[in-house]
Amino acid sequence: MGAPHPHRKHQEAAISRTASAGRTAPWRWLPPLLALALGLWRLDRGGSMWRDESVTLQVARRPLGDLVGLLGQVDAVHGLHYALTHALLPLGEALGLPAPVALRLPSVLATALAATGVAALGHRLAGPRAALAAGVAYAVLPPVQMYAQEGRSYALVAAAVVWATYALHRRRWVAYAVLLAVACWLHAFAVLAVLAHAVAGWRLRAWRRCAAAVVACALPLALVGAGQADRQLGWLGRPSWADWAAYALVAGLALLLARDADRDLVRLALPLVLLPPGLLLAVSLVRPLYVDRYVLYALAGLALLAGARARPPAPARPPARALRPAAALAAALALAGALVPWSLWLRTPDSRKDDALAVAAAVRDLARPGDAVLFMPARRREWLLSSPGVYDGLTDLALAATPTASRTLQGTELPSDRLRARLTEAPRVLALMDPADQPLDAFPREAVKRQTLAVFFDLCEVRAVHGARVALYARPGECPSGEIG
Template structure:
């Protein structure tokens, strides 16, 4: 029997098949981390109530553009770009919990894709896709991918800037790539100034490449100079506001650095696992390991060092943008330590199972206000059920930051209550803080019923200022008092004249 061998494929068909396979692998490199991260982050996206910082976002984005810009002159300039972007988003899609948080879910999913692409360039295809998957299962990615604040967008912008730097180094003669890198780095500064510390890692890589190509000194210098020029106004304005905004952040001690690393991952177990994998990362070139190591470690160290001056910046949320670097190193470490697909899959599955309790914790109803939970929704429901036309309200502004905004968010928009002791609303004075009546008794207008909302479960009049308490007690009695998580809702009824 004669066996006839199949004719070899023409060179064009072989090249076409190889190109198709390359495109499929390239697509999988960014698509699977995106899908996994978006799926995990979207699960339970609206389970937690809005936290205090998210309520600041809600307050700011519902002001008009002129009011936002005027407020940024007084406070929170470092978050101004995020507020303006979210103002446009809310104008199109509303201010529901889902709408406020959806952009951050997209941002962390996009970050996972970029991590995969960076990992492919630095450590190879397998390490890249593993890095994207490891990034997805970090509990902090879900936690801050479900929060209406700028930190998820900062992670994405830092990752994208790093990818664009690597692309520019591949084709250093391309001015468009340098311009894209510089512009993205400027966006990083607009979103959060501390994240610009990633430039230290970028400079190390640029210096290494400039040894072979001296033109990189002036090309990268121009790109970084342009970024500095763009970010300088925000930096100066933010510096002038730092004391007012961060007066409450304590100066860190030596052990605080270790607790920060745990909080960055939102899981001590996950932090330990990724750091252990990062320690076994391997690469035939030193530059990839040096880039990721500098990116992961230098910003937290820099924040710790600078927090021993007039202002402390020591908050773990400010260095969340280092998570992609840890994922990249861990992906390289996992690729080096486990060559078998089954063993790699088993390790990933084990890590996912072990971090399930932390993932569950991230989706608890009051996680965004931890460790002092306040059930704004339940308090609003009590008012909604017992509301009468003409009712007024008093909020505990002495002990509970944004308690008033939290309750107002969960009240029906058409339910209007006069804020008895509010002299000037934050929007009226382009600020985040309200001004209350200096003489409380003069602000009472004879309402028959006043709702009093206070933090804690103590006697409600103990939670407000003595002047406010005396004014209310002289004319009103407590008709009803109900406790919800972290709060007390009391109904005051006007005393009958004897």
């Protein structure tokens, strides 16, 4: 055989270099590794766990049949995540991981997967430099870091939506429909991504069919969830000025980044940033539904637009528009300086509303055998349900039916007259309450709790923990130190 033709030899070398570069290109491995490192960094958050994670933990530990019964009453929109956690949590605990760490690991992995998807989409739309910048930008965004370390569904929803967006761009229709349907079953508000995708896909018959299939698949969950909405979302108020200000800031930044960006990239990324949170905010003016974490996936669009700014300028573009290396380095250092304090804070107990494990520790320290416990309000029973070693040693005065028996999250309580009778017979009571600056529940049963404690007991001690108070009440003259707090 003769020597290869020179032109063919050059082609093979170019293909080899391209394949080699594809295997080692930083945009492929740096974003997921960075997301993974940030997710694993202080994953235990100082040994803390807030009440929403506590719900996930105690629900996931129920037998599967009891879990199905619960979802018929409440939290159906989280059903798939609870089922996944029910299956995966024992694996983490079998490896010797603390329960909160095992609970959060799926979110860490999902965030790394989402960062990979953002980078892959950036590469398809704007090249390797934009891919690297977009993937890194997504990984370091503070909300992304926050929910990467949380035992809830939001990071998983974001990963599914990101890869559905990638499948939309590649026109992989089966993958698109499946991924988006999974996202909707992980959280119903992922369906808003369908509206964002409509900007790029509406003219395509295949997209319209997929979108209809996704909506049809999500409809049963939406109908069940709508029936549970008053119990599940009744705590929500209308969007605050801070919610609108945050949306305006993100939207303004997205519009600024979209200037002169590739049209295909803008058609995918900009609607993803603007439409899901914007529509949810608008609907919440009539029926409060908005919480920023429900549309966490929208930040993938912002990361894509930011990454597009790292794309080399077109030859016709004036050189002055290109960001000089020194200016880019200065901007990166300034951004890192701003993000580091946020990143550190996000890994502390104070970054969440409360700390169920700190409440349990305070109760363990104050309690004596035979003590009673009272939750004020009743929904704060969640603070102890994920710490059965503490909860099982106390008498729950108000409890009528356990969470499992009643197929509820926090159980059901006795009527006011029976509750008053039981409470007046208790020698010592540990009352678990919201912080002093929170409004008191106006329900009659909660008023009976407060009034009975005030009339029949002395307040011995109050311990403030993050997001809660643990108060010890005893019969007059029976406080441990002989002093009344």
